[in-house]
Amino acid sequence: MEHLRETEELRQLIRESVTPFHTVAAVERRLAEAGFAQLALRDSWKLEAGGRYYMKHHGSSIFAFAVGAHYRPGDSFRMAAAHTDFPALRIKPSPEVSREGYRQLNVEVYGGAILNTWLDRPLSVAGRVVLRSGEVFRPEVRLLDVGRPVLTIPNLAIHLNKEVNKGVELNRQTDMEPLAGLCGENAGEERFFLDFLAGELGVPAGDILDFELGLYNTEDSCYVGLGEEFLSAPRLDNVTSVQAVLSAILSPGREEGVNLAAFFDHEEIGSRTKQGAGSNLMNMLVEKILLSLGAGREQFLRGMEDSLLLSVDVGHGLHPNYVKKNDPTNKGILGGGIAVKEAASQSYATDSEAIGIVQQLCESQGLPYQKFVNRSDGTSGSTLGSIASAMLPVRTVDIGVPLLAMHSARELMGAQDQRSLTELVKAYYRIG
Numbered sequence: 001m002e003h004l005r006e007t008e009e010l011r012q013l014i015r016e017s018v019t020p021f022h023t024v025a026a027v028e029r030r031l032a033e034a035g036f037a038q039l040a041l042r043d044s045w046k047l048e049a050g051g052r053y054y055m056k057h058h059g060s061s062i063f064a065f066a067v068g069a070h071y072r073p074g075d076s077f078r079m080a081a082a083h084t085d086f087p088a089l090r091i092k093p094s095p096e097v098s099r100e101g102y103r104q105l106n107v108e109v110y111g112g113a114i115l116n117t118w119l120d121r122p123l124s125v126a127g128r129v130v131l132r133s134g135e136v137f138r139p140e141v142r143l144l145d146v147g148r149p150v151l152t153i154p155n156l157a158i159h160l161n162k163e164v165n166k167g168v169e170l171n172r173q174t175d176m177e178p179l180a181g182l183c184g185e186n187a188g189e190e191r192f193f194l195d196f197l198a199g200e201l202g203v204p205a206g207d208i209l210d211f212e213l214g215l216y217n218t219e220d221s222c223y224v225g226l227g228e229e230f231l232s233a234p235r236l237d238n239v240t241s242v243q244a245v246l247s248a249i250l251s252p253g254r255e256e257g258v259n260l261a262a263f264f265d266h267e268e269i270g271s272r273t274k275q276g277a278g279s280n281l282m283n284m285l286v287e288k289i290l291l292s293l294g295a296g297r298e299q300f301l302r303g304m305e306d307s308l309l310l311s312v313d314v315g316h317g318l319h320p321n322y323v324k325k326n327d328p329t330n331k332g333i334l335g336g337g338i339a340v341k342e343a344a345s346q347s348y349a350t351d352s353e354a355i356g357i358v359q360q361l362c363e364s365q366g367l368p369y370q371k372f373v374n375r376s377d378g379t380s381g382s383t384l385g386s387i388a389s390a391m392l393p394v395r396t397v398d399i400g401v402p403l404l405a406m407h408s409a410r411e412l413m414g415a416q417d418q419r420s421l422t423e424l425v426k427a428y429y430r431i432g
């Protein structure tokens with residue numbers, strides 16, 4: 001069967017996006033290849049109409065923007081934001097545990113992971129490691145992706161827990177420690193993980209100061225369904241959105257104003273960090289862009305009136321085995337196109353004017369969309385849209401592809417939906 005280009009590009013980005021740091025590196029590679037010029041906050045910028053630029057922030061967030069060829073001071077911003085992080089297990093400092101001949105690692109849970117989906121998977125290790133350097137204020141930072149399965153968390157046999165199919169509560173401290181190997185004759189040797197890291201990095205173990213390392217599912221994505229209607233993959237939340245926003249900012253945009261793509265870390269833990277959508281960073285960035293284009297603060301404030309933010313994150317698809325979990329009239333069906341997410345509580349940014357703009361965009365491009373609202377008596381979801389728009393008060397709308405098994409180590413989407421989402425974000429940046 002012929003596969004859509006957008007879905008195949010998503011599959012490739014998922015392979016590379018094994019931590020937020022690696023997602024940022026993968027986004028940066030594509031931006032640099034396309035000729036986007038790198039900027040740093042500490043520099044003074046000389047931006048030009050028609051120019052395309054990007055800026056990284058603390059390694060796990062990145063921003064790209066394109067200035068219209070006919071940009072005039074006071075023009076609007078069109079912004080789209082997605083998050084780079086995903087629920088996972090993170091390795092604690094001094095993680096080595098030796099128990100009854102086994103080597104294990106002490107881990108903590110990052111975000112709202114469905115813990116049992118991490119069991120019996122081939123897991124690897126990736127993230128960043130900070131190394132001793134000659135300069136106190138500039139330790140060396142290295143990205144690491146071990147790339148092969150080195151860890152696993154085995155289930156307990158059903159014979160040892162006959163009640164297992166009635167549901168098991170997993171303890172986040174004691175039940176999630178992955179196996180890392182066997183001690184053999186080296187029982188009691190305590191630095192096995194540090195030594196392993198040193199070997200992977202080719203540095204003395206004594207040079208490792210600290211790390212932010214996570215476990216990830218090494219399985220590749222695959223199409224599922226008699227007609228390959230679905231894509232089953234790790235990290236669909238939120239690489240789907242990163243890929244759509246990235247391919248849109250790489251495509252030709254409008255001639256006026258500024259198009260901006262923001263990729264924030266820490267959405268899964270509430271966004272209120274320096275790399276998260278709850279920081280003042282986007283506000284600072286927009287102002288710096290405008291000042292560098294010769295506009296003043298007055299024009300910055302004026303431009304906000306006409307600006308827009310698309311917050312792009314996955315939505316809940318309807319699960320046919322649990323129909324009653326859904327709102328009776330606003331459901332997201334896999335393959336049914338983009339989900340426009342609304343909530344009176346503003347856990348999804350809900351602004352009917354901005355939603356009307358997205359609907360008109362979808363209709364002008366012939367793209368399917370569906371409105372999604374949580375059940376009134378159920379638990380809700382939330383995302384970065386409202387948080388970001390409280391920091392930079394512009395009209396905001398929450399959209400994304402509908403997903404099943406959200407926050408599982410392996411999630412499911414409609415294989416066609418990636419094209420709809422990508423086409424929508426492209427039209428958002430392109431249409432004048």
Ligand SMILES: [Zn+2]
Pocket residue numbers: 083237238267313314383
């Ligand atoms: Zn998400």
